[in-house]
Amino acid sequence: xxEIAFLNSAYMPIEDAKISINDRGFVYGDxxxxxxxxxxxHPFRMHQHLQRLKRSAAEIRLALTSSVEEIERVMMExxxxxxxxxxxxxxxxxxxxxxxxxxxxANTKPTFVATFREKPITSEQTRRDGVNLVTIxxxxxxxxxxxxxxxxxxxxxxxxxxxxxxxxxxxxxxDGVVHECSVSNIFFVQDGRIVTPAKTNKxxxxxxxxxxxxxxxxxxxxTSEEAVQLDAILAADEVFLSGTTFEVLGAVKIDDRNxxxxxxxPVTQRVAAHxxxxxxxxxxx
Amino acid sequence: xxEIAFLNSAYMPIEDAKISINDRGFVYGDxxxxxxxxxxxHPFRMHQHLQRLKRSAAEIRLALTSSVEEIERVMMExxxxxxxxxxxxxxxxxxxxxxxxxxxxANTKPTFVATFREKPITSEQTRRDGVNLVTIxxxxxxxxxxxxxxxxxxxxxxxxxxxxxxxxxxxxxxDGVVHECSVSNIFFVQDGRIVTPAKTNKxxxxxxxxxxxxxxxxxxxxTSEEAVQLDAILAADEVFLSGTTFEVLGAVKIDDRNxxxxxxxPVTQRVAAHxxxxxxxxxxx
Numbered sequence: 001x002x003e004i005a006f007l008n009s010a011y012m013p014i015e016d017a018k019i020s021i022n023d024r025g026f027v028y029g030d031x032x033x034x035x036x037x038x039x040x041x042h043p044f045r046m047h048q049h050l051q052r053l054k055r056s057a058a059e060i061r062l063a064l065t066s067s068v069e070e071i072e073r074v075m076m077e078x079x080x081x082x083x084x085x086x087x088x089x090x091x092x093x094x095x096x097x098x099x100x101x102x103x104x105x106a107n108t109k110p111t112f113v114a115t116f117r118e119k120p121i122t123s124e125q126t127r128r129d130g131v132n133l134v135t136i137x138x139x140x141x142x143x144x145x146x147x148x149x150x151x152x153x154x155x156x157x158x159x160x161x162x163x164x165x166x167x168x169x170x171x172x173x174x175d176g177v178v179h180e181c182s183v184s185n186i187f188f189v190q191d192g193r194i195v196t197p198a199k200t201n202k203x204x205x206x207x208x209x210x211x212x213x214x215x216x217x218x219x220x221x222x223t224s225e226e227a228v229q230l231d232a233i234l235a236a237d238e239v240f241l242s243g244t245t246f247e248v249l250g251a252v253k254i255d256d257r258n259x260x261x262x263x264x265x266p267v268t269q270r271v272a273a274h275x276x277x278x279x280x281x282x283x284x285x
Numbered sequence: 286x287x288e289i290a291f292l293n294s295a296y297m298p299i300e301d302a303k304i305s306i307n308d309r310g311f312v313y314g315d316x317x318x319x320x321x322x323x324x325x326x327h328p329f330r331m332h333q334h335l336q337r338l339k340r341s342a343a344e345i346r347l348a349l350t351s352s353v354e355e356i357e358r359v360m361m362e363x364x365x366x367x368x369x370x371x372x373x374x375x376x377x378x379x380x381x382x383x384x385x386x387x388x389x390x391a392n393t394k395p396t397f398v399a400t401f402r403e404k405p406i407t408s409e410q411t412r413r414d415g416v417n418l419v420t421i422x423x424x425x426x427x428x429x430x431x432x433x434x435x436x437x438x439x440x441x442x443x444x445x446x447x448x449x450x451x452x453x454x455x456x457x458x459x460d461g462v463v464h465e466c467s468v469s470n471i472f473f474v475q476d477g478r479i480v481t482p483a484k485t486n487k488x489x490x491x492x493x494x495x496x497x498x499x500x501x502x503x504x505x506x507x508t509s510e511e512a513v514q515l516d517a518i519l520a521a522d523e524v525f526l527s528g529t530t531f532e533v534l535g536a537v538k539i540d541d542r543n544x545x546x547x548x549x550x551p552v553t554q555r556v557a558a559h560x561x562x563x564x565x566x567x568x569x570x
Contacts, residue, residue, distance in 0.1 A: 003384065005306060018303035019311060021290060021398050026304060027377065029314030029435040060441060090385060092312065099288065099402070100375060102436070102443035102468055113306050117384070139427035141438050150314040150435035151387070153426050156345060158387035183387055 004082045006074050006114040011081055014115060023111055025094030028102070029150030031111070032056035033092040035244050037119050038079045042284045043089065044244075046072065048207045053091065056147045061104070062095050066112055074114055082116035088245055090115045092149060122246045127272065130252035130264040131167030133239070135230060136160055138171035138179050144202050157182040168241060170254065173202070176230045184243035185209035186251075188228070188236035189267045195232070198225040208242040215274045221267060238265030240272075248272040289367045291359050291399040296366055299400060308396055310379030313387070314435030316396070317341035318377040320529050322404050323364045327569045328374065329529075331357065333492045338376065341432045347380050350395055359399055367401035373530055375400045377434060407531045412557065415537035415549040416452035418524075420515060421445055423456035423464050429487050442467040453526060455515070455539065458487070463513045469528035470494035471536075473513070473521035474552045480517070483510040493527040500559045506552060523550030525557075533557040 005017035024030035034053045036043050043049070050068045057064050066074075071091065079087045092113045098105030140153040161169040161182065168181040180186055180203035187196045187209075194216050199205045216223045233239055239251040239259045248271050250264030290302035309315035319338045321328050328334070335353045342349050351359075356376065364372045377398045383390030425438040446454040446467065453466040465471055465488040472481045472494075479501050484490045501508045518524055524536040524544045533556050535549030 007306065014307060015305075017306045019306055020300075021292065021302045021304055021377075021400070022299060023311065024440075026308065026311045026379075027318075027434060027436075028440050029437045030440050033312075060437065061444070092306075094311075100400070102440050103447045104440075104444050115306070115385070137427075141426045142422075142424035143438075148437050149312060150437040151312075152314045152345065152433050152435040153428075155309075155313050155315050155387050155389075159346070159389050162388045 004078060004116045006078050006112075008112055011078065017113070019111060019113075020097045022097050022099060023094055024096060024098065024105075025092065025111060025149055027100050029148065029152070030060070031092055031094030031149045032060060032062065032147055033090065033149050034147060036075075036089045036091075037244055038075075038087040038089060039279050039284070040085060041079055041087075042282070043075060043079070044279070044284050045207050045211060046075070047285060048210065052147065052205070052207065053093075057093060059143065059146045060148060062093060062110060064093060065110055074112075078114055078116040084116075084118045086119035088117045088119045090117070094149070120245050122249065127249065128264065130250035131241075132165065132253040133181070133251050133255075134161050134164045134166045134169050135255055136169045136171055137174060138202065140171070140202070142201055144179065145199070145205050147204060154182045167249070167251070170230070170233070172230050178228045178230055178233060179203045180206075181241060184241040184246075186233070187212060187240050187242065188233045189238035189240075189265060190232070190236050192222070192267070194221055194223045194267065194271075195228060196223070196225055197228045206242060208244055208247065211275070212242045212248060212271055215271055215278065219270055219274055221270070234259070236260070238268050240268040247275050289363060289401045291363055291397075293397055296363065302398070304396060304398075305382045307382050307384060308379055309381060309383065309390075310377065310396060310434055312385050314433065314437070315345070316377055316379030316434045317345060317347065317432055318375065318434050319432060321360075321374045321376075322529055323372040323374060324564050324569070325370060326364055326372075327567070328360060328364070329564070329569050330492050330496060331360070332570060333495065337432065337490070337492065338378075342378060344428065344431045345433060346389070347378060347395060349378060351397055359397075363399055363401040369401075369403045371404035373402045373404045375402070379434070405530050407534065412534065413549065415535035416526075417450065417538040418466070418536050418540075419446050419449045419451045419454050420540055421454045421456055422459060423487065425456070425487070427486055429464065430484070430490050432489060439467045452534070452536070455518070457515050461515045463515055463518060464488045465491075466526060469526040469531075471518070472497060472525050472527065473518045474523035474525075474550060475517070475521050477507070477552070479506055479508045479552065479556075480513060481508070481510055482513045491527060493529055493532065496560070497527045497533060497556055500556055500563065504555055504559055506555070519544070521545070523553050525553040532560050
């Protein structure tokens with residue numbers, strides 16, 4: 001099945017979706033994005049994603065010309081056209097096309113791109129065995145809660161993890177404070193309690209992160225959002241990640257050191273199972 | 286005169302230069318760039334610019350498929366086709382086109398874009414009167430010496446300066462250490478000596494910055510590259526900026542406080558005049 005794109009006002013095969021080399025997304029990384037999964041045609045927590053999109057746009061002072069309702073319509077039609085069981089929806093807005101100059105262009109319409117691809121499969125073996133992580137000093141800018149497309153530092157960190165045959169990179173400050181991973185949020189379990197770094201300017205306030213905290217509440221598992229040191233994660237009973245496409249995934253090794261006994265723990269399994277159940281029961285918001 | 290572009294292998298009007306929405310420059314800011322000025326067809330310090338381009342590419346592990354000689358040929362032909370007296374040459378390489386996934390794509394050819402526009406004119410009045418600056422805390426990432434296209438933080442800082450009717454923003458750490466400006470390097474003059482922030486990971490190692498230090502040497506003006514505090518700049522005898530397109534420009538006010546008596550000082554004028562003379566004498570490298 002070919003990847004479908006929506007560009008400004010029309011759907012097309014992705015090969016036909018082209019933008020100007022003067023698009024500010026291309027020359028400046030001057031834009032924002034969201035990634036969502038639609039399960040059987042139903043986007044998960046769509047309104048939270050679209051609210052975050054609006055917030056990201058406002059933070060970089062990009063005036064969206066599409067309403068939330070219009071974006072929803074583009075999404076729902078694209079999901080239907082693509083026809084996958086589960087769809088990964090990508091939305092991107094940039095500050096539009098203008099001759100290259102750093103200042104905001106006047107009277108330029110934002111570029112709106114959406115793509116519709118099959119949701120990547122996370123194998124049952126990966127879910128059962130868990131994944132490896134590496135630790136990398138976080139070099140990103142000071143406004144990581146903005147979901148901007150200027151992602152080069154994330155790309156470099158993620159690739160560095162791949163090069164070490166790890167799934168993800170834990171990004172931490174020089175003093176050991178953990179921010180998040182390069183494309184996911186991180187949690188650990190200690191004495192039956194789920195802990196995750198508090199929301200700051202140095203991490204993305206993940207929708208799936210929020211879902212995990214909600215699910216823990218459903219399951220009567222105590223949670224805490226607080227300042228987290230790398231040492232606490234290394235000494236934890238369990239470590240897991242949250243992300244839009246893989247949902248919840250246990251981490252069993254960090255920089256070649258096992259977490260606890262090196263297996264995916266019971267709390268991680270309960271949260272992951274509850275996530276599955278939530279989808280099966282059709283509770284998408 | 287229409288803006289000319291070069292894209293991968295051909296010259297075209299810029300309106301025809303389009304790239305895929307899956308280009309990693311567009312979705313990740315995953316690329317590097319250079320801006321040069323050609324005076325009467327002669328690029329200024331071209332080899333230094335191209336060496337920096339190679340270094341930036343190496344830092345983000347982008348394997349350029351074009352040799353320095355090929356890039357030079359593209360530049361020289363584009364400058365001739367554009368036919369301006371003075372040309373602003375823009376070069377950009379991205380990691381190419383691939384379905385969106387953070388990790389480096391295998392076997393993907395980099396995208397090579399060049400544009401050729403008339404060099405912007407800096408008015409004689411601006412050169413005579415000097416410009417205003419504002420101070421902004423630097424939110425950028427930890428590898429600003431890499432000339433990457435993930436420039437959103439620079440865009441936001443530059444726009445914030447424009448909103449204050451200032452020409453540029455001085456970017457400084459929370460502790461007052463000055464890095465550079467959003468699109469230029471900064472210098473100050475104290476007791477006849479030219480001082481500029483030393484090269485670090487938090488500033489671009491400007492080619493025009495280097496030229497200014499060379500010109501100061503020609504003129505027997507002592508220079509220093511060192512850690513610079515905002516306070517030292519505010520108390521300086523003179524402040525000036527260096528940048529590829531405007532060369533050298535005096536700054537007379539910072540956050541509504543005059544620098545010295547609020548006029549462009551004699552050392553700044555000597556350096557600017559020497560820059561002009563160097564071009565007139567055809568010393569381009």
